[in-house]
Amino acid sequence: xxxxxxxxxxxxxxxxxxxxxxxxxxxxxxxxxxxxFLDANENPFNNGVNxxxxxxxxxxxxxxxxxxxxxxxxILLGNGSDEVLDLIFRAFCEPRQDNIITLPPTxxxxxxxxxxxxxxxxxxxxxxSFEPDVKKIISVADxxxxxxxxxxxxxxxxxxxxxxxxxxxxxxFPGIVVIDEAYIDFSNKExxxxxxxxxxxxxxxxxxxxxxGMAGIRxxxxxxxEEIIHVLNKIKPPYNVNQLTQQKxxxxxxxxxxxxxxxxxxxxxxxxxxxxxxxxxxxxxIYSSDANFVLVKVDDANLRYRxxxxxxxxxxxxxxxxxxxxxxRFTIGTPAENKQLIKVLKEL
Numbered sequence: 001x002x003x004x005x006x007x008x009x010x011x012x013x014x015x016x017x018x019x020x021x022x023x024x025x026x027x028x029x030x031x032x033x034x035x036x037f038l039d040a041n042e043n044p045f046n047n048g049v050n051x052x053x054x055x056x057x058x059x060x061x062x063x064x065x066x067x068x069x070x071x072x073x074x075i076l077l078g079n080g081s082d083e084v085l086d087l088i089f090r091a092f093c094e095p096r097q098d099n100i101i102t103l104p105p106t107x108x109x110x111x112x113x114x115x116x117x118x119x120x121x122x123x124x125x126x127x128x129s130f131e132p133d134v135k136k137i138i139s140v141a142d143x144x145x146x147x148x149x150x151x152x153x154x155x156x157x158x159x160x161x162x163x164x165x166x167x168x169x170x171x172x173f174p175g176i177v178v179i180d181e182a183y184i185d186f187s188n189k190e191x192x193x194x195x196x197x198x199x200x201x202x203x204x205x206x207x208x209x210x211x212x213g214m215a216g217i218r219x220x221x222x223x224x225x226e227e228i229i230h231v232l233n234k235i236k237p238p239y240n241v242n243q244l245t246q247q248k249x250x251x252x253x254x255x256x257x258x259x260x261x262x263x264x265x266x267x268x269x270x271x272x273x274x275x276x277x278x279x280x281x282x283x284x285x286i287y288s289s290d291a292n293f294v295l296v297k298v299d300d301a302n303l304r305y306r307x308x309x310x311x312x313x314x315x316x317x318x319x320x321x322x323x324x325x326x327x328x329r330f331t332i333g334t335p336a337e338n339k340q341l342i343k344v345l346k347e348l
Contacts, residue, residue, distance in 0.1 A: 005201050007200065007225070007227045007228060007231070010092050010146055010175060010176060011091060011092060011231055012090075012091065012092065012093070013094075015090075015091050015231065015234060018234055018235065020233065020234040020235070021238055023052070023055055023238040023239065024039045024040035024041075024052065025040065025052050025053075025054065025055050025238075025239075026055055026056075026238070037051065040052055048243075049242075049243050049244065051243075052239055052243075053241065053242055053243035053246055054246065055238050055239055056233075057077045057241050057246050058072070059246070060077065060241075060246050060250045060253065061077065063250055063253045063254055064221065064253060067253060067256065068191075068193055068223070069193070069194070070193060070196065070223055071226070073229060074196065074223055074225065074226060074229055075221065075222070075223060075229065076221075076224075076229050076232045076233065076236065077219065077220070077221060077222075077240075078219075078220040078221075078236070078240060078241070079218050079219075079220070079240050080207070080218040080219070080220045081180070081182065081205050081206075081207045081209070081220030081221075082109055082113075082220065083220060084205055084220040084221070085109060085110070085113055085178075085205065085220075086113055086117075087222075087235060087236055088147065088176075088178060088222070088232065089113050089114070089116075089119060089147070090117060090235055091231050091232055091235055092175070092176060093117060093119045093147065095117060095118035096118050097144060098119055098120070098144045098145070098146045099119060099120035099121070099122050099142070099145050099146070100119055100120070100121055100122070100145070100146060100147040100148070100149065101121075101124060101137060101140060101141060101145055101147070101148045101149070102114075102121055102122075102124075102149045103123070103124055103125070103126050103132055103133075103137075103149070103150065103151075104123050104125055104126070104321065104322045105130075105154075105157060105321035105322050105323055105324050106126075106149070106151045106154060106155065107149075107151045107155045107180060107182075111123075122140050122141075122145070124136050124137050124140055125322055125323065126154075126157070126322075126323060130154065130157040130159050130287070130323070131159075131161060131162055131165060132150065132161055132162075132165050132166070132169065134165050134168050134169060134172075137169060137173070138169075138172050138173070141173060141174055141175075142174075143174065145173070145174055145175050146175040146176065147175055147176050147177075147178055148169060148173050148175060148176070148177045148178065149180065150166060150169070150179045150180065151179075151180040151182070152166065152179055152180070152181065152184075153182075153183040153184065153186070153187050153289070153291040155182070155183065155291070155293075156293075156316070156321060156324065156327070156329050157287060157295055157324075158183075158287055158288065158289030158290060158293060158294060158295050159287065159288055159290055160184075160187050160189040160290040163189070163190075166179070166192070170195075170199045170201065170202060173201070175201070176201050176203055177199070177201055177202055177203070178203045178204075178205065179192045179202065179203070179204050179205070180205050181204055181205065181206045182205070182206065182209070182210055183210055183211075183290065183291035183292060184206065185210065185211030185212075185259075185263055186211060186263060186266065186267060186290060186291050186292045187290035187291070188290070189290060191204065191206075192204050193223055196223060196224065196225065200225050200228075202224065202225075203222060203224045204222075204223040204224070205220065205221065205222050205223070206220075206221045206223070207219070207220050207221060208220075208221070208249055208252065208253075211259060211262070211263050211292070212252050212259055213259070213262060214248065214249065214252055217245045217248050217249060219241065219245055219249045265335070266292050266332045269332050269333070269334075269335060269338050270289065270292070270294060270332045272338065273294065273330065273332065273338050273341070273342070274286055274294055276342050276345065277296055277345070280345050280346075280348075282298050282299045282300070282348070283296055283297070283298055284297045284298060284299060292331060292332050293329050293331045293332060294329070294330050294332075295318065295324070295327050295328075295329050296327060296328050296329075297325075297326055297327050298327070298328055300326065301317050301318075301319040301325075301326040301327060301328055302317065302319065304328060305317040305328060307348055308328075308344060308348075311344040311347070311348075312340075312344075313341055313344050315329060315330050315331075316328065316329040316331075317329075
């Protein structure tokens with residue numbers, strides 16, 4: 001793949017020709033200096049957010065680059081991972097012509113974004129062991145298959161996909177393979193970030209919403225080759241990540257010790273909760289999880305969901321998803337929240 005992949009064959013023609021919008025802060029980049037800024041039609045009275053934010057989020061990218069062992073120009077930041085994913089669609093998929101491949105049960109926004117962008121979504125179900133059906137995926141792909149989405153660890157099943165299967169797909173899929181690693185910080189599996197130099201057709205997305213505990217600030221991360229990031233930068237909104245988000249994210253990224261301690265606590269709580277769930281009479285199966293949640297098969301998911309809700313505990317009923325009949329997804333809470341959940345489960 002490294003010798004035959006050409007990004008220009010995948011980029012939409014209109015995006016190739018597009019000249020990106022140049023904001024005031026793109027033209028003058030040293031806006032941290034003591035200058036008189038009269039270029040961007042801002043309110044001049046300082047209140048902490050009266051100036052436009054850095055459109056390229058340089059300080060935050062530099063911190064992430066050091067932490068993730070990539071270059072800053074291999075990073076694109078977005079208003080949540082959903083914006084990042086949408087930009088990937090708009091850069092590479094021609095409406096009513098191209099298609100993507102997704103692997104249900106999986107994160108539902110891939111399908112929504114395909115429909116929003118008028119892109120055909122070819123669905124190839126995971127196997128019964130929740131792994132990609134590599135042979136079927138390759139057979140379904142055609143010359144218009146631009147994107148393949150692999151959520152690993154997968155939502156809602158919780159498992160990280162077999163590395164050999166992912167490698168086979170990277171080597172044989174004709175388009176770009178997007179590996180969504182929203183939950184990678186909870187897994188003992190290695191991130192695919194280290195393989196970016198090997199596969200120019202690889203995009204890895206991560207987020208600050210899960211392990212970093214910052215779902216409220218909406219910060220999604222895209223890692224890819226410099227060429228892919230250059231294409232995405234052409235079409236991203238100029239100030240898509242606001243100043244408050246950049247400040248809060250940078251503070252959290254630099255406090256990696258606290259993040260790691262919280263991850264340890266969540267994983268310990270997951271083990272404890274799994275042991276309790278294993279003894280609950282209506283639980284039929286607990287699926288292996290590399291994430292901060294566990295998927296559980298029960299006797300009657302609708303009934304158990306309503307019972308838990310009545311007791312003040314909100315879980316996710318995933319029974320409508322393929323291969324997930326009568327399943328509930330339990331996100332791992334704080335020790336106090338998990339204690340309350342266990343109490344309720346025993347009462348049921």
